[in-house]
Amino acid sequence: MITKSIIKDYVARRCPYLAKASLDDNTLLRLIESYLEFGSKEDLEEAMGDDATDDGDDPNLEKTFDIIEIMKDYPYLREDIEKLIIKHQQENPLYGLLKKYEDTQVTARLSRRYIELIYGAENCRRCDINDFGVETTNQKYIVEKTKQYLKDPTVKVIFEGQVEHNDLRARFDVLVKEDNGTFTLIEAKGSNSPFTHPGKDKEIDTGIKMPYLYDLLFQYYIYIKEGLNIARLGYLHLNREFKFSSNDVNYPNLSDEDVNNLFRLSFDLNLKINKEETEIVPIITYFDSDAYQKIDKDGNPKITPIEEIIADIRFIGTKFEINPKKHYECCKGGKCPFLLSCFEDADDPNSIFKLSRWGSYGGSWSRSKKLIEAGIEHISDIPTSVVNEYKEESEKDGVIKYGNARNQIKFQTEWLGKGFEYVIHMDLMNSILHRDYLNDNIDYLVFFDFESIQNPVPLMRDAHPWQQVVTQYSMHIVGRGYDLTKHDFAKGRGGNCSHYEFIGHPSEDGYTNPEFALFKTLRNQLIDFGIKPMAKNYKVVVFNQNFEKTRMNEFVRFYTSHPDVDADLINFVQNFNDNVVDLLDFFTSGSFYGTKFNGRGSLKVVQPTLCDDEDVQAYYDSINLPFDLRFSLDYHKEGALVYNGGICLDLFKALLVRNHIDPTDNDPDENDMLGQALAYCKIDSWGTVIIYDVIKHVSDGKIKLKAKIL
Numbered sequence: 001m002i003t004k005s006i007i008k009d010y011v012a013r014r015c016p017y018l019a020k021a022s023l024d025d026n027t028l029l030r031l032i033e034s035y036l037e038f039g040s041k042e043d044l045e046e047a048m049g050d051d052a053t054d055d056g057d058d059p060n061l062e063k064t065f066d067i068i069e070i071m072k073d074y075p076y077l078r079e080d081i082e083k084l085i086i087k088h089q090q091e092n093p094l095y096g097l098l099k100k101y102e103d104t105q106v107t108a109r110l111s112r113r114y115i116e117l118i119y120g121a122e123n124c125r126r127c128d129i130n131d132f133g134v135e136t137t138n139q140k141y142i143v144e145k146t147k148q149y150l151k152d153p154t155v156k157v158i159f160e161g162q163v164e165h166n167d168l169r170a171r172f173d174v175l176v177k178e179d180n181g182t183f184t185l186i187e188a189k190g191s192n193s194p195f196t197h198p199g200k201d202k203e204i205d206t207g208i209k210m211p212y213l214y215d216l217l218f219q220y221y222i223y224i225k226e227g228l229n230i231a232r233l234g235y236l237h238l239n240r241e242f243k244f245s246s247n248d249v250n251y252p253n254l255s256d257e258d259v260n261n262l263f264r265l266s267f268d269l270n271l272k273i274n275k276e277e278t279e280i281v282p283i284i285t286y287f288d289s290d291a292y293q294k295i296d297k298d299g300n301p302k303i304t305p306i307e308e309i310i311a312d313i314r315f316i317g318t319k320f321e322i323n324p325k326k327h328y329e330c331c332k333g334g335k336c337p338f339l340l341s342c343f344e345d346a347d348d349p350n351s352i353f354k355l356s357r358w359g360s361y362g363g364s365w366s367r368s369k370k371l372i373e374a375g376i377e378h379i380s381d382i383p384t385s386v387v388n389e390y391k392e393e394s395e396k397d398g399v400i401k402y403g404n405a406r407n408q409i410k411f412q413t414e415w416l417g418k419g420f421e422y423v424i425h426m427d428l429m430n431s432i433l434h435r436d437y438l439n440d441n442i443d444y445l446v447f448f449d450f451e452s453i454q455n456p457v458p459l460m461r462d463a464h465p466w467q468q469v470v471t472q473y474s475m476h477i478v479g480r481g482y483d484l485t486k487h488d489f490a491k492g493r494g495g496n497c498s499h500y501e502f503i504g505h506p507s508e509d510g511y512t513n514p515e516f517a518l519f520k521t522l523r524n525q526l527i528d529f530g531i532k533p534m535a536k537n538y539k540v541v542v543f544n545q546n547f548e549k550t551r552m553n554e555f556v557r558f559y560t561s562h563p564d565v566d567a568d569l570i571n572f573v574q575n576f577n578d579n580v581v582d583l584l585d586f587f588t589s590g591s592f593y594g595t596k597f598n599g600r601g602s603l604k605v606v607q608p609t610l611c612d613d614e615d616v617q618a619y620y621d622s623i624n625l626p627f628d629l630r631f632s633l634d635y636h637k638e639g640a641l642v643y644n645g646g647i648c649l650d651l652f653k654a655l656l657v658r659n660h661i662d663p664t665d666n667d668p669d670e671n672d673m674l675g676q677a678l679a680y681c682k683i684d685s686w687g688t689v690i691i692y693d694v695i696k697h698v699s700d701g702k703i704k705l706k707a708k709i710l
Contacts, residue, residue: 001169002313003073007218008211010309013329013336016316023317025077032067033084034338072171075128075137106252107190107456108173111236112159114263115174115186117256123156125149142171150228163219165226168310170219174236182231185223186265187216190456192240192466195269206272208283210303213292217306220287233284234267238456238465249511251459251660262457262465326352326377328369349598350378350412356405356599380412407593415708421595421613422707428591430699436539436581437692444531444538446579447476447692449684450548451645451677453653459660462513462562470515470551471652472503472677473522474685477529484693489627489686497689500525501682503674506656507663515555516564523572533572538579543603543688545582552577583688586695607633607687610694619703633687635680641673642680651677 002023010019021027067085071078116124127145130136139162146161155177162171174186187194194212208216216233223230242262245255254262270278271291286292293301316322324342331339331353339346339353346353355368367386376382386409407423415423437445452468453459463469476492476499483495492499502521504514523533531538542548552573559565586592587601596609610616611633620629635643642648651673658665697703 001164002167002310002317003169004171004215004218005069005073006313007214007306007309008069010313011210011214011304014327015324015329015336016312016319017322017324017342018336018338019313019316020319020322023313025074028070028074029077029080029084031338032070032081034341035067036084036087073169075142076139078137107238108188110252110254110259110457111173111188111263113259114236115157115159117260119157119176123154124159125152125155125157126159127162128160139169163223163226163228165222167314168218168222168225170222172219172223178231180231182229183223184232184234185216185219185230186234186236187212187219188236190238192238194235194237194266206270206278207294208269208286208292213303214306214309216283217287217292220284221306221310231284232267232282233287234265235283236263236265238262239264240464240466242458242465243463244458244461244511247461247511249461251511251657252457254457326372326375328372330372331368345377348378349595350380352376352378352381354408354598355379355382356408378412379409380416382409382413405599407590408599411593411595415595418708420706420708422705423593423595423710424698424705424707425589425591425710426699428589429586429695432585432589432591433696433699436585437541437696441537442539443480444529445478445692446526446531446538446540447478447685447688448540448542448548449474449681449688450551451648451652451681452551453649453656455653459653459656460509460511460513462559464558467554467558468551469513470518470555472681473501473518474678474681475500475522475525476685476689477526477531478689479530485623485625487626489632492682498529499682499686500528501678503678503681504652505670505674506652506659507670510659515559519555519569519573522576523569534575536575536579540576540580541583541688541692542580543583543606543684543691545580545584549577549580583691592695592698603684603687607691610691613705615705616694616703619697629690633683633690635683640676640679642676644680648677648680 006019006022009015009022018031021031067081071081112124112126127142127149128135128137130138130141136142142160142162143164146158146163149155149158149161157177158175159173160171161175162169172185173188176184176186178184189212191209191212194208196207196209207213212235216235220230220233239262242258245257245261248255266283268280268282269286271281271286272278281289281291290305293303293305295301326343330336330342330346336342343351343353345351348354352368352372355371371382371386411423450470451472452470454466454468456465458465458467460469476497479496482497484497486495487497488494502518502525504518509517526533526538540548555573556570556577560570584601587597587606594606594609597605611630617629631637634640642651655670655673659670694703698705698707
């Protein structure tokens with residue numbers, strides 16, 4: 001059977017190899033196991049990319065292999081899939097907590113309540129609930145129950161029904177029978193919006209995000225073929241402006257008022273006619289008129305009609321064997337978890353898949369796509385004309401700034417085997433150092449890192465759906481003349497370098513947003529070190545400033561008029577944010593390139609690369625650093641349960657949900673779990689101290705790297 005998950009994955013990846021495998025249940029389970037093994041071996045940041053910021057903002061990208069979606073499409077495989085998940089995650093004691101309090105179904109349950117409040121619960125039926133009131137995974141039962149409810153005049157709304165047409169199968173979220181004999185098909189999404197928002201005008205909903213489009217389009221196609229008169233299409237999605245109506249919060253059992261305000265139903269969108277004009281049209285008109293098939297500059301449709309997608313997959317299913325072929329989508333949105341099983345050379349630093357593609361690091365998605373589709377296998381094979389294009393794009397005011405992609409190409413084509421491991425543009429590096437760190441107006445450097453959580457249904461008052469709420473930070477403050485040889489890493493004190501931290505406490509905070517206490521604590525800790533919070537003589541050093549600055553901007557925007565937040569605190573947060581400098585600038589500008597970075601620039605790449613360098617280690621050994629530099633920066637040190645940002649997020653969220661649902665459940669111990677989260681965050685902020693210290697001492701000649709100096 002061809003299902004929604006196969007359609008969406010094929011649209012995202014255009015990979016016939018994966019499509020063929022997904023058509024067979026046993027092969028599908030093996031692919032899921034491969035996916036889980038990939039996830040257990042790589043940190044979340046590295047699997048999807050700390051630095052993949054442009055992906056996070058692209059509404060048309062769909063992550064590969066959504067296991068939740070697969071379990072919905074193949075409920076009879078759910079038990080086997082859950083066994084695989086347990087097998088690959090049970091080694092971490094946190095897994096029991098995360099599994100126990102997973103809330104993936106909360107949004108779905110509340111969305112059904114929303115519909116029931118409109119049409120009356122007595123008029124609604126679920127097709128996946130058997131005669132004993134138990135959820136069933138029996139496909140035949142669900143299909144037959146759907147047919148029964150379609151004929152039953154007492155049933156107004158059908159949930160979780162399933163329709164089959166030849167070799168196609170699609171489950172719907174909501175199907176409403178209208179009085180005139182037609183149907184309204186509603187797709188429920190745990191997103192703030194199914195629409196794209198091109199340009200600056202965020203209020204105009206134009207087009208539908210690609211994965212959402214094909215999700216609904218596939219259902220619409222099947223149901224029309226089966227003779228259902230679908231007259232209206234819509235999306236049920238979260239209301240981004242939602243906040244709880246009162247202090248009486250009882251997650252996940254929201255009040256009727258809050259359920260009504262949590263969701264929005266959208267049956268129309270603004271169709272962009274030209275740059276200035278839009279026209280409001282029903283979503284079904286958008287589909288029927290093929291308006292969703294936007295035309296590119298060559299006159300070709302950007303989005304393939306659903307009939308062609310189905311025909312492609314049917315053809316793929318008839319082929320005896322398919323050999324994997326390198327294509328752009330293999331590395332789109334991170335990298336495919338099956339990349340290495342398809343191409344053994346994909347991890348070679350010279351592989352075309354290793355070319356930096358992130359716009360902020362000097363790469364280019366469009367150029368990478370062209371190179372891969374042109375059959376270029378290795379970076380060293382890139383034509384000279386393309387190399388010169390990189391050079392021209394990076395030239396400004398007569399000075400060439402060698403971005404990471406350019407340096408990668410230069411290294412593989414000209415510098416390989418020359419005996420150096422770094423490329424350093426010394427003048428550029430020094431200009432950044434003296435601009436942001438070493439000028440006379442700066443007395444303190446505050447090395448800083450946030451962690452946050454987000455949830456579709458807010459877990460606290462004063463938060464919006466999917467809002468990233470900051471729950472903790474780690475901060476190392478250094479003053480002029482700091483001396484790491486006099487610093488006690490374990491205690492976080494000494495050598496004019498002090499460590500401070502904060503984390504919310506779910507059992508104590510309840511439904512209170514921890515950000516209020518967090519920023520008050522931050523202000524007091526600066527004072528403790530001797531810094532005036534509203535001063536300009538300190539810089540806040542972060543790695544990739546977009547995240548930290550966005551969180552602080554949101555705090556100011558959301559809570560300026562909040563009764564628990566005074567004007568002084570808002571002014572402090574704004575000043576602290578204004579003082580931010582980005583350590584990433586050294587690497588985005590091309591002033592400091594490590595050949596082992598492979599074009600990447602994330603903290604989880606830069607920090608270990610530098611700290612594993614024998615010349616860096618030799619310097620810190622020579623000054624008798626009183627602690628093991630590598631151990632202090634080891635995310636996987638013995639006993640560490642939290643070793644990436646994803647686990648840190650899930651841990652705090654699971655503890656928060658546990659305290660909402662069952663405050664008496666004290667297993668595992670909350671304080672120990674929070675301590676693990678703090679230890680992880682401390683490594684991140686300490687890592688930025690060391691990266692800065694290495695750069696500073698490369699500049700003053702104390703650390704002599706095997707480098708080509710530009």
